Every structure is written in C-alpha cells, then in structure tokens.
Amino acid sequence: MKKTKKDSNNSKIITDNLQYNCKKGANNSLLGSILLKEQKSFCAYSEEFIDPISDANDIEHFNPDLKCSDQDSYSNWFKVKKQS
Template structure:
C-alpha cells in the first residue's frame, strides 16, 4: 500500500460535497471523484477497480461517519470486501497510523511482497497493518506472484520495465496492480505513468 495523498484542490472540497447516508446520487459524485483521484485503484489493495467490482467510499475512522467531523480527508475508495473486513474492528486497533501520514512509507515498508513495520515498537503502524489486513497471506501471495510474472515477462520480451508497463497501461489498465510493489521492485514511478481516468 502506498501513502494516501489527498488533493487540496479536490472537487469534493471545491463543490463542498458531504457524504449523506442513503443518498446514492450525492455519494456517487464523491465516489467518481475519488475514483479519478486514485486513478481507478483501491486505496488499500492497490488493485484496479474494474466496472464489475463492488466498491465503497471508505470512512477510515468509522466513528466520524455521519458526523460534522467526517470529511474528504477521511474518505477513500476501496473494494467492498476490504471495507467489509475492516468494519467493527476500529476500537481493537488503537492507536493507529493514518494512511495519509507523511511518514507512512518510512514506517510501513515493502519487503519482497510483504508489508511490515520498520520499527518493531511502532504500535500505530502495526495496528494499521492489522486493521486493513496489509498482512493478508492470500493478498501478499497474489502480489508476489504478480511481481514474479511481470519480472519473467520483462525478461522474456527484453524491454525496460518502463516500456513494459507503459504497454500494459496503454493496452488495458486492468493489467496493472500493486502500485507500490511495482515501484519498489522495478524502480520506476508507475503512478506518474498512469493517466487520470476521464
């Protein structure tokens, strides 16, 4: 997972949109803006959210939902499964590192397909890993297998990682997953290579 960077000029803020429970028309506007800002990727899994994927506006701190304090900073777009699996666990994993924290990628490090804390005494980072299941074995194995496959394909085609991933982006964005893993493993800034969805 990458640090979640919130846009100070987001259309959510400019249009003063508020999440309204049960108002699908209003919340769809927020969802579309978040989808565009996240370039179509789930904030937690970093898998592309396809048209058939169920997705949710995730309220990172669920205690803020439906309160005046709930806002754009607290919202991300995630795959429905990950939102569901996080629910009802907030109080169990406190204190917690915010995914928007500027030190996020220093405190939660990518390590050959896994995410771990850089400091074993960092309870906030450890709790975030547990809360949103960054240590999920199945997801970690999918991420490792994806990187292994892409490494093999790059070697087979004899092209640079930049050229290889640019072809995937241009051909079918669904072929891209695990943004931070790609950046760490292939030393490329794939995030900047991916266009903003229209």
C-alpha cells in the first residue's frame, strides 16, 4: 500500500471523533465517505480514481496488526478500490 497523504489538521474524522466500528456488519459508511473525500477519491493501493457510485471500495488498515486495537486510528485508515 502506498501511504496516501491526508491532512489530519483539517479532518472531519478527527474533529468529530469518528472511530472505525469493528463489530460484524457495522456501518462505517460515513467514515469511508470522509476518507474518500480526504484522499481526493484516489485509491491508496493503486492510486487510481475511485468512482463512489460504480467502484466497489473498502476501508483498509495500513498496519493490519492495529485493526480494532487501542492503537487503531485515523492514520491507519485508508480508502481502497476493490480489485477484481
């Protein structure tokens, strides 16, 4: 994964204290839509444009070992385009 730059000083995720919900079936769509906007609709893996209407996409964790841990945070979350 290529680390995409995000502006943590102006992030709605940080100002609204949004968290990734690890529960099965949880709705992280608000978090995902803000990440997509902050990444200017570019995938952190492929650096391709993500069309939010036609492209399947997910929130990925830069360091998967931190997923759902106390250390999991904004700097670990990125929007990625699902690869077929």
